[in-house]
Amino acid sequence: MKVKVSRKAHFNAAHRLYHKDWDNKKNNEVFGKCNNPNYHGHNYELIVSVTGEIDKNTGFVVDMKILKDLIKSKVEDALDHKNLNVEVPEFEKLIPTAENISVVIYNKLRPHIDSSKDLEVMLYETPRNFVTYSG
Amino acid sequence: MKVKVSRKAHFNAAHRLYHKDWDNKKNNEVFGKCNNPNYHGHNYELIVSVTGEIDKNTGFVVDMKILKDLIKSKVEDALDHKNLNVEVPEFEKLIPTAENISVVIYNKLRPHIDSSKDLEVMLYETPRNFVTYSG
Amino acid sequence: MKVKVSRKAHFNAAHRLYHKDWDNKKNNEVFGKCNNPNYHGHNYELIVSVTGEIDKNTGFVVDMKILKDLIKSKVEDALDHKNLNVEVPEFEKLIPTAENISVVIYNKLRPHIDSSKDLEVMLYETPRNFVTYSG
Amino acid sequence: MKVKVSRKAHFNAAHRLYHKDWDNKKNNEVFGKCNNPNYHGHNYELIVSVTGEIDKNTGFVVDMKILKDLIKSKVEDALDHKNLNVEVPEFEKLIPTAENISVVIYNKLRPHIDSSKDLEVMLYETPRNFVTYSG
Amino acid sequence: MKVKVSRKAHFNAAHRLYHKDWDNKKNNEVFGKCNNPNYHGHNYELIVSVTGEIDKNTGFVVDMKILKDLIKSKVEDALDHKNLNVEVPEFEKLIPTAENISVVIYNKLRPHIDSSKDLEVMLYETPRNFVTYSG
Amino acid sequence: MKVKVSRKAHFNAAHRLYHKDWDNKKNNEVFGKCNNPNYHGHNYELIVSVTGEIDKNTGFVVDMKILKDLIKSKVEDALDHKNLNVEVPEFEKLIPTAENISVVIYNKLRPHIDSSKDLEVMLYETPRNFVTYSG
Numbered sequence: 096m097k098v099k100v101s102r103k104a105h106f107n108a109a110h111r112l113y114h115k116d117w118d119n120k121k122n123n124e125v126f127g128k129c130n131n132p133n134y135h136g137h138n139y140e141l142i143v144s145v146t147g148e149i150d151k152n153t154g155f156v157v158d159m160k161i162l163k164d165l166i167k168s169k170v171e172d173a174l175d176h177k178n179l180n181v182e183v184p185e186f187e188k189l190i191p192t193a194e195n196i197s198v199v200i201y202n203k204l205r206p207h208i209d210s211s212k213d214l215e216v217m218l219y220e221t222p223r224n225f226v227t228y229s230g
Numbered sequence: 231m232k233v234k235v236s237r238k239a240h241f242n243a244a245h246r247l248y249h250k251d252w253d254n255k256k257n258n259e260v261f262g263k264c265n266n267p268n269y270h271g272h273n274y275e276l277i278v279s280v281t282g283e284i285d286k287n288t289g290f291v292v293d294m295k296i297l298k299d300l301i302k303s304k305v306e307d308a309l310d311h312k313n314l315n316v317e318v319p320e321f322e323k324l325i326p327t328a329e330n331i332s333v334v335i336y337n338k339l340r341p342h343i344d345s346s347k348d349l350e351v352m353l354y355e356t357p358r359n360f361v362t363y364s365g
Numbered sequence: 366m367k368v369k370v371s372r373k374a375h376f377n378a379a380h381r382l383y384h385k386d387w388d389n390k391k392n393n394e395v396f397g398k399c400n401n402p403n404y405h406g407h408n409y410e411l412i413v414s415v416t417g418e419i420d421k422n423t424g425f426v427v428d429m430k431i432l433k434d435l436i437k438s439k440v441e442d443a444l445d446h447k448n449l450n451v452e453v454p455e456f457e458k459l460i461p462t463a464e465n466i467s468v469v470i471y472n473k474l475r476p477h478i479d480s481s482k483d484l485e486v487m488l489y490e491t492p493r494n495f496v497t498y499s500g
Numbered sequence: 501m502k503v504k505v506s507r508k509a510h511f512n513a514a515h516r517l518y519h520k521d522w523d524n525k526k527n528n529e530v531f532g533k534c535n536n537p538n539y540h541g542h543n544y545e546l547i548v549s550v551t552g553e554i555d556k557n558t559g560f561v562v563d564m565k566i567l568k569d570l571i572k573s574k575v576e577d578a579l580d581h582k583n584l585n586v587e588v589p590e591f592e593k594l595i596p597t598a599e600n601i602s603v604v605i606y607n608k609l610r611p612h613i614d615s616s617k618d619l620e621v622m623l624y625e626t627p628r629n630f631v632t633y634s635g
Numbered sequence: 636m637k638v639k640v641s642r643k644a645h646f647n648a649a650h651r652l653y654h655k656d657w658d659n660k661k662n663n664e665v666f667g668k669c670n671n672p673n674y675h676g677h678n679y680e681l682i683v684s685v686t687g688e689i690d691k692n693t694g695f696v697v698d699m700k701i702l703k704d705l706i707k708s709k710v711e712d713a714l715d716h717k718n719l720n721v722e723v724p725e726f727e728k729l730i731p732t733a734e735n736i737s738v739v740i741y742n743k744l745r746p747h748i749d750s751s752k753d754l755e756v757m758l759y760e761t762p763r764n765f766v767t768y769s770g
Numbered sequence: 771m772k773v774k775v776s777r778k779a780h781f782n783a784a785h786r787l788y789h790k791d792w793d794n795k796k797n798n799e800v801f802g803k804c805n806n807p808n809y810h811g812h813n814y815e816l817i818v819s820v821t822g823e824i825d826k827n828t829g830f831v832v833d834m835k836i837l838k839d840l841i842k843s844k845v846e847d848a849l850d851h852k853n854l855n856v857e858v859p860e861f862e863k864l865i866p867t868a869e870n871i872s873v874v875i876y877n878k879l880r881p882h883i884d885s886s887k888d889l890e891v892m893l894y895e896t897p898r899n900f901v902t903y904s905g
Contacts, residue, residue, distance in 0.1 A: 098329045099362040107896065109784040109811040114557060125558055127565065133853035136784040136811005138896050144362075152249060153260055154327035159359050160262065178808035192559035194503045221782065221813050224564050227504040227549075233599045234632040242491065244379040244406040268448035271379040271406005273491050279632075287519060288530055289597035294629050295532065313403035356377065356408050368869045369902040384692060395693055397700065414902075422789060423800055424867035429899050430802065462694035464638045494699050497639040497684075512761065514649040514674040538718035541649040541676005543761050583673035626647065626678050654827060665828055667835065732829035734773045764834050767774040767819075 099215075100156045101144040104166045106175035109136040110191040134178060139196070140219035141170065143204065147212035157212070169203045193220040197228040205230065234350075235291045236279040239301045241310035244271040245326040269313060274331070275354035276305065278339065282347035292347070304338045328355040332363040340365070369485075370426045371414040374436045376445035379406040380461040404448060409466070410489035411440065413474065417482035427482070439473045463490040467498040475500070504620075505561045506549040509571045511580035514541040515596040539583060544601070545624035546575065548609065552617035562617070574608045598625040602633040610635070639686040639755075640696045644706045646715035649676040650731040674718060679736070680759035681710065683744065687752035697752070709743045733760040737768040745770070774890075775831045776819040779841045781850035784811040785866040809853060814871070815894035816845065818879065822887035832887070844878045868895040872903040880905065 112129040113122040122130045129135070143166055147156045177183055179191040185199045197218045208214050215229040247264040248257040257265045264270070278301055280292045312318055314326040320334045332353045343349050350364040382399040383392040392400045399405070413436055415427045447453055449461040455469045467488045478484050485499040517534040518527040527535045534540070548571055550562045582588055584596040590604045602623045613619050620634040652669040653662040662670045669675070683706055687696045717723055719731040725739045737758045748754050755769040787804040788797040797805045804810070818841055820832045852858055854866040860874045872893045883889050890904040 096333065097363075098332060100329065101360045101362070103358040105896070107810050107812055109809040112559070125563075128851040131851055131853070131857075133856045134784040134809050134811065135782050135851040135853065136809065137782055138813045149327075149329045149333070154247070154325035154330045156329055156361075158260075176803040176806050176810040178806070178810065181808045182806075190559035192554075194505065194554045194561055195559045197503060198501065198554070221780070223508040225506045226561075227506070228502075231603065232633075233602060235599065236630045236632070238628040240491070242405050242407055244404040263446040266446050266448070266452075268451045269379040269404050269406065270377050270446040270448065271404065272377055273408045284597075284599045284603070289517070289595035289600045291599055291631075293530075311398040311401050311405040313401070313405065316403045317401075356375070366873065367903075368872060370869065371900045371902070373898040382694070395698075419867075419869045419873070424787070424865035424870045426869055426901075428800075460694035462689075464640065464689045464696055465694045467638060468636065468689070493643040495641045496696075497641070498637075510761070512675050512677055514676040533716040536716055536718070536722075538721045539649040539674050539676065540647050540716040540718065541674065542647055543678045581668040581671050581675040583671070583675065586673045587671075626645070652829070665833075730829035732824075734775065734824045734831055735829045737773060738771065738824070763778040765776045766831075767776070768772075 096149060097146055098149055098156050099144050099146040099213075100159070100162070101142050102159060102162045102166060104141045104143065104163070104171060105139060106141070106171050107136065107138050108174055108177050108179050109134040110179040110186075111135070112190055112192060114190065134180070137220050139174075140222075140225075141166070141200065142217040143170075143200075144215040144217070145208055145212050146215070147209070157208075165204065165207055169207065170200050173203065174200075193218055193224060193226045194228075197226045201228050201230060231284060232281055233284055233291050234279050234281040234348075235294070235297070236277050237294060237297045237301065239276045239278065239298070239306060241274050241276070241306050242271065243274060243309055243312050243314050244269040245314040245321075246270070247325055247327060249325065250323075269315070272355050274309075275357075275360075276301070276335065277352040278305075278335075279350040279352070280343055280347050281350070282344070292343075300339065300342055304342065305335050308338065309335075328353055328359060328361045329363075332361045336363050336365060366419060367416055368419055368426050369414050369416040369483075370429070370432070371412050372429060372432045372436060374411045374413065374433070374441060376409050376411070376441050377406065378409060378444055378447050378449050379404040380449040380456075381405070382460055382462060384460065385458075404450070407490050409444075410492075410495075411436070411470065412487040413440075413470075414485040414487070415478055415482050416485070417479070427478075435474065435477055439477065440470050443473065444470075463488055463494060463496045464498075467496045471498050471500060501554060502551055503554055503561050504549050504551040504618075505564070505567070506547050507564060507567045507571065509546045509548065509568070509576060510543060511546070511576050512541060512543050513579055513582050513584050514539040515584040515591075516540070517595055517597060519595065539585070542625050544579075545627075545630075546571070546605065547622040548575075548605075549620040549622070550613055550617050551620070552614070562613075570609065570612055574612065575605050578608065579605075598623055598629060598631045599633075602631045606633050606635060636689060637686055638689055638696050639684050639753075640699070640702070641682050641684040642699060642702045642706060644681045644683065644703070644711060646679050646681070646711050647676060648679060648714055648717050648719050649674040650719040650726075651675070652730055652732060654730065655728075674720070677760050679714075680762075680765075681706070681740065682757040683710075683740075684755040684757070685748055685752050686755070687749070697748075705744065705747055709747065710740050713743065714740075733758055733764060733766045734768075737766045741768050741770060771824060772821055773824055773831050774819050774821040774888075775834070775837070776817050777834060777837045777841065779816045779818065779838070779846060780813060781816070781846050782811065782813050783849055783852050783854050784809040785854040785861075786810070787865055787867060789865065790863075809855070812895050814849075815897075815900075816841070816875065817892040818845075818875075819890040819892070820883055820887050821890070822884070832883075840879065840882055844882065845875050848878065849875075868893055868899060868901045869903075872901045876903050876905060 247261040489495040
């Protein structure tokens with residue numbers, strides 16, 4: 096009797112998409128205006144889902160308050176109002192595309208979720224572009 | 231050629247989260263303000279999904295009007311504008327967390343959906359907290 | 366150069382609509398299933414808007430963080446996870462319809478907003494029913 | 501390290517649900533007011549998802565701009581502001597239910613998505629009725 | 636102490652934008668693909684707002700159930716699943732643009748709303764295009 | 771018979787809130803983490819509304835396609851994927867708060883809207899923070 100429990104959160108950040116080993120012409124071809132060297136930004140909407148058995152005593156798969164605090168301390172504090180390229184160590188050698196950000200968020204949360212439970216990260220870069228990663 | 235067909239519905243209800251065998255101190259530790267003995271409430275948004283083969287004659291997996299009426303008679307009539315703890319028999323011994331409500335809704339609908347088809351219940355307790363159960 | 370600044374918040378609560386001087390038959394005629402004596406509840410979505418001149422130094426009409434904290438301390442702390450009929454003094458003699466709740470919220474906030482500025486309260490009882498009050 | 505990348509699009513169209521070999525009485529029984537011979541219409545919201553490995557150089561599973569252009573040229577140009585029954589060849593012998601439209605869209609896109617990647621089509625006929633097809 | 640009470644509804648319809656006295660070239664210049672002679676369609680989202688004094692006995696400006704039923708009988712029954720050009724008499728000589736539809740809906744409702752109250756009609760033709768009319 | 775016609779658009783941008791004549795301590799007090807010198811960013815959602823008489827021939831207050839193109843050329847091309855502080859001349863001496871951005875957008879559009887018509891600009895900085903300016 097497994098249930099998937101989902102919690103929505105959000106953070107705002109600036110980023111720039113470019114490959115450090117490519118010249119500007121190549122970066123513009125691949126990344127277009129996302130390569131703007133002065134950065135642009137997004138309101139990232141995040142949905143974190145944990146799947147597992149319902150605890151008989153509490154009726155919870157996971158306590159939403161604990162999940163909310165975990166997302167706050169591990170994800171929002173690390174990414175909110177940040178420049179992803181400049182201030183977030185994981186993106187020193189990794190391009191902060193929505194795909195890569197979802198993997199980074201998954202890796203930040205995975206050690207704190209019981210191993211008997213599945214984890215899924217859904218990240219909206221805009222209301223029209225979003226990605227899903229589940230390890 | 232299986233397609234998943236989803237229908238959105240909603241109901242409003244009051245509830246309280248607490249374990250009858252625990253004292254108030256323990257209930258407050260686990261359930262916080264959701265343990266308010268005077269109840270609080272939610273607009274529950276519900277998405278019921280049925281997965282199966284497309285019928286060649288109608289082009290339907292399931293007739294949306296029939297699915298809509300089924301959700302009305304089996305779920306909305308039972309839960310809408312109700313106090314879940316006091317008025318819904320399934321929660322006499324079951325804490326009405328979102329997880330448990332989704333299982334109760336699934337069990338109410340499953341006998342009325344053809345066994346060749348899969349059923350999934352998604353329940354939003356708030357726009358930020360939601361659960362998914364598929365048996 | 367007046368700008369209207371809006372901040373969205375939310376709270377969950379239980380309530381019951383009935384007139385204390387009417388018998389149950391009359392209350393059912395007027396309020397239908399909203400008269401359930403065991404209560405039902407809603408996720409109330411709230412939009413508080415303040416209209417005034419832009420401050421030349423800050424570029425703000427009102428600091429969103431201050432407005433957010435004000436809504437938290439004056440509205441959410443008073444109404445969230447509460448039974449409006451039982452636990453909120455303003456509704457001792459006032460029926461907690463969306464209309465009346467919006468007036469109560471307006472009156473809670475008005476003394477804390479500079480008198481040179483206009484205040485508007487928008488309250489969603491459900492995604493389909495909402496009210497607006499501006500004094 | 502597979503990630504699912506989703507892109508939202510939309511188109512408006514008119515349609516009518518009826519089976520050519522059935523008389524009007526039978527069509528009304530099955531399709532109700534959707535059988536209106538003068539047509540009715542919808543704003544279809546479409547979510548196209550592609551699942552695959554992240555490219556190490558670009559950080560993309562699929563370039564969103566390319567996916568956006570593909571949806572435009574293969575789906576929107578074929579269906580937007582069209583009468584599905586009259587003007588879209590795929591529905592000459594196929595009833596344009598949401599289920600069948602999702603299959604037609606899948607088949608239009610599948611040849612243009614690398615075979616190592618999975619494709620999923622989600623189609624909202626209304627905000628309350630939607631379908632999902634993944635081959 | 637005036638409060639504005641709003642109720643959301645929706646209907647689906649087909650339409651075509653063209654001026655009967657203009658040739659096809661002129662109609663295409665002005666209306667583009669909305670001039671498709673085979674029609675296209677929309678999910679129209681409608682918000683009807685009534686502004687007035689709160690009734691001291693009920694706490695209502697207007698009973699939402701009565702407003703909901705009024706919208707159903709006067710607007711939805713007249714427009715839902717219809718071809719606006721062919722089946723709705725008001726559009727025999729009036730082009731069914733969002734602007735004109737909002738005026739028609741206003742005129743259908745106005746006689747049934749107490750003259751001491753204000754009426755406003757907001758109509759979404761798509762999530763990106765909408766109009767507001769208040770007489 | 772005036773109708774208000776609204777069109778939704780969006781753009782992404784990076785910005786930083788700080789007053790050039792204040793030291794960092796003062797800027798942090800007033801702007802908090804919005805003062806991050808490496809910038810952060812938002813998906814700005816924009817609603818532009820034009821109010822005027824319905825043209826008897828077209829049924830339009832304003833042609834949505836023309837309004838859409840105007841927003842594209844005057845607002846999106848100027849602000850989308852830009853660093854507002856660094857790349858947008860209007861913000862050389864003006865702090866790019868939501869309030870000030872809405873005024874800048876209004877001023878960019880006003881000369882291109884017929885003077886007989888009213889203009890309103892609504893700008894969502896996040897789904898929870900938004901502003902409205904109408905001259």
